Amino acid sequence: MTSSKKVEKPQGSYIKKGRLYVKAVFTGFRRGKRNQHENTALLKLDGVNARRETNFYLGKRCAYVYKAKNKTLVPGQKRLNRVRILWGKVTRAHGKSGAVRAKFRRNLPPKALGRRIRVMLYPSRI
């Protein structure tokens, strides 16, 4: 726990803020063999290997974080930033092995294939 400014930070035991999201990979769009539907993305969540385990993640927000050439304003930051985010949410499970379907506000770009997607822990139900 990071302490307030008045209290001295104990030496050597500075606790960093942890990763508050689950790592996932964008494996592809929802598709049949010959047709793909880009409005739904398939995500493979780290450590989630069975359909029953995906229950926790349903409804959770996802973020595809990427960088662009031009700097833009980011909410919460004062300085212009190169970081951009595409937001979405996990809609349902996909298959038996823990994959998950997600819908983003705008479809994910194909260059995001194989790239990291963050599945946040909110909206939380626990």
Place this chain on the structure above:
Amino acid sequence: MSTPSAKTATSGGKSTTKTTTTVVKTTTTTVTKKQPQQLSLTPRSVSSKTKRPKTRPNGKKAISSHTNRELNAGGLMRFSRGRMFQRRALHRINKWKGAQAKLQGDKTKKTAGSIQKKKQRKPASVKKPVGGERNGKQRTVLAKRFPRYYPTEERPKKFSAKRKTFGSHARRFRSTLAPGTVVILLAGKHAGKRAVVVKHLASGLLLITGPHKLNGVPLRRINQIYVIGTSTKLDLSTAKFDNLDDKYFKRVRPAKKNAEKDIFDSKKEV
């Protein structure tokens, strides 16, 4: 979610009269019960190896023949719908209840308990005295009259008074977020920090505090969905937070100045 049963009942479709009585008592309990929420972050929060207690939390006996369970995840259940129907023996229970109702003498009632509250039916037609010599002294009149007007078109419906406004909707709070619980903040400036739930506010938000001196989390409102409740609970029963409600946190807008007054002020300066 189905509860995994510790024992699988070996009895098949036919049951003895002995089991009938016990089965009747517990029909009011729901077959599937939610597990008490585990507060860890692991997705598989229910261990399939824990034993089910023999009495449910509400004091009723847990009958394993009433429960169904999943096989190996993925939607297959141990007992099929038809088999569950037999195991729960509802058809025999309803028959028994009907028989009980008949014994009590009231055929319209389905359950023995509701026989106690038997409604006194008013007669459909009433004899009313009528004046006049040769009018027969009384008439049989319908107690409830038919309407004297049947509209040919439906009246345009206005919003019913029953429709609740958003402000009057009941706000629900998760059982894991009782006042005094230590929670983990998931988003915002203070994401990752732990805070204490002070109070449930009328708007449905939680009032939390770091406390500020400990970790810099101020006394603020936060939505339940951005918070994970932990099992650590503090006792806040002695403290009172009556003045802290949604009004307290409402944004204070600067008071509007009268335009004319401003002009006069600037003139005075000159």
